[in-house]
Amino acid sequence: MKKYNNKKRDNVTPIETENERDENYNPDNPQIDLKRTRYNYHTAMPKGGYMKYINERIATLPLKRKVRSDAVLMCSFIIGSDGDFFQTLTSWEKQQFFEDVTEYFAEKYGRENIISAVVHMDETTPHLHLNLIPIVDNTLSAKQLFTRASLRELQTDFHEKIGKKWNLERGKEGSHAKHIDTAEFKAKTIIERAEARAKTTRANAEREASEYLAGIHEQVGGEADKPTPRKRKDAEQEIKDLRTDNAAYRIEQERAYKEIHSLFEQWRAADKRSKENESARETLLEISRAYPDEFKELLDRSRRKLNPAAYYTPAKSNHSGKDGK
Numbered sequence: 001m002k003k004y005n006n007k008k009r010d011n012v013t014p015i016e017t018e019n020e021r022d023e024n025y026n027p028d029n030p031q032i033d034l035k036r037t038r039y040n041y042h043t044a045m046p047k048g049g050y051m052k053y054i055n056e057r058i059a060t061l062p063l064k065r066k067v068r069s070d071a072v073l074m075c076s077f078i079i080g081s082d083g084d085f086f087q088t089l090t091s092w093e094k095q096q097f098f099e100d101v102t103e104y105f106a107e108k109y110g111r112e113n114i115i116s117a118v119v120h121m122d123e124t125t126p127h128l129h130l131n132l133i134p135i136v137d138n139t140l141s142a143k144q145l146f147t148r149a150s151l152r153e154l155q156t157d158f159h160e161k162i163g164k165k166w167n168l169e170r171g172k173e174g175s176h177a178k179h180i181d182t183a184e185f186k187a188k189t190i191i192e193r194a195e196a197r198a199k200t201t202r203a204n205a206e207r208e209a210s211e212y213l214a215g216i217h218e219q220v221g222g223e224a225d226k227p228t229p230r231k232r233k234d235a236e237q238e239i240k241d242l243r244t245d246n247a248a249y250r251i252e253q254e255r256a257y258k259e260i261h262s263l264f265e266q267w268r269a270a271d272k273r274s275k276e277n278e279s280a281r282e283t284l285l286e287i288s289r290a291y292p293d294e295f296k297e298l299l300d301r302s303r304r305k306l307n308p309a310a311y312y313t314p315a316k317s318n319h320s321g322k323d324g325k
Helices: 012-020 034-039 049-061 083-087 091-108 148-163 181-224 234-290 290-305
Strands: 002-005 043-046 074-080 112-120 127-132
Touching: 012 049, 012 074, 012 127, 034 234, 034 290, 043 091, 049 074, 049 112, 074 290, 091 112, 091 127, 091 148, 112 181
Parallel strands: none
Antiparallel strands: 002 074, 043 112, 074 127, 112 127
16 A cells, blocks of 8 residues: 655556547556456446546535645555466456455455545556545545554454455464555566566476587597498498488478478467457456356357257147047
């Protein structure tokens, strides 16, 4: 969670730009894939611009004095988990998880105080950005609402009501780990992942190259150490054998090149089909989110039409008595 005020400049609107990501958004974060930005979605829609809603909400409060210039206007939470957790969930379960989280914050801090809750699907791991106005007892006071003690209680309560339901572990209580801001965390994560990949790739490449060169050295060295035939007849025969082997190797090399080309074309076709399937899946997911009831009804009708036998119900007889009378 991070607090924002507008003492020296507008600090809220840049967060709105980062969270809402319209067609003019230009990311600084290399983890953001703009091709997937259209799959981001809200679990709480913003009611106009962030600052507009904040000012309108504060105007409804019976405040005794003017809001201070350094007052915290917005508290921004990022809620998520690791990649392993989300890989175990279906698309519907992911959405339900974030809806549960939003409902928890709405009940705890007031639905009317939530500015926006948006799920980002265009980064490495899905996560929710939830922004709220820190209002307690009709007073704007982040200092009163979010103390160190209350934040510890929030983590414990969140784990009890959300974490356990989704089989998540609570963070270590009483940890003295240094907390860093979002930008620093993302930069640190990117660097660590890149370094880990580079280290693994470099180690594997060095090992494979070393093994390959050692094998070649041993094989070539063994052949080179063989004595040259003394008899002319034997030497001529060895030359013929080498020429035959070279011709066979050239033929095999050409065959291998053709096979590699064929495999590459097959991979390109499979990759194209995979992207088309992913695009179709995401389109259906987008439709189901926008029109859940209509989507469910259409899906049921489609299944009935394609497999009527599975939905066939024998007609009940209205006859009674003996001999069908």
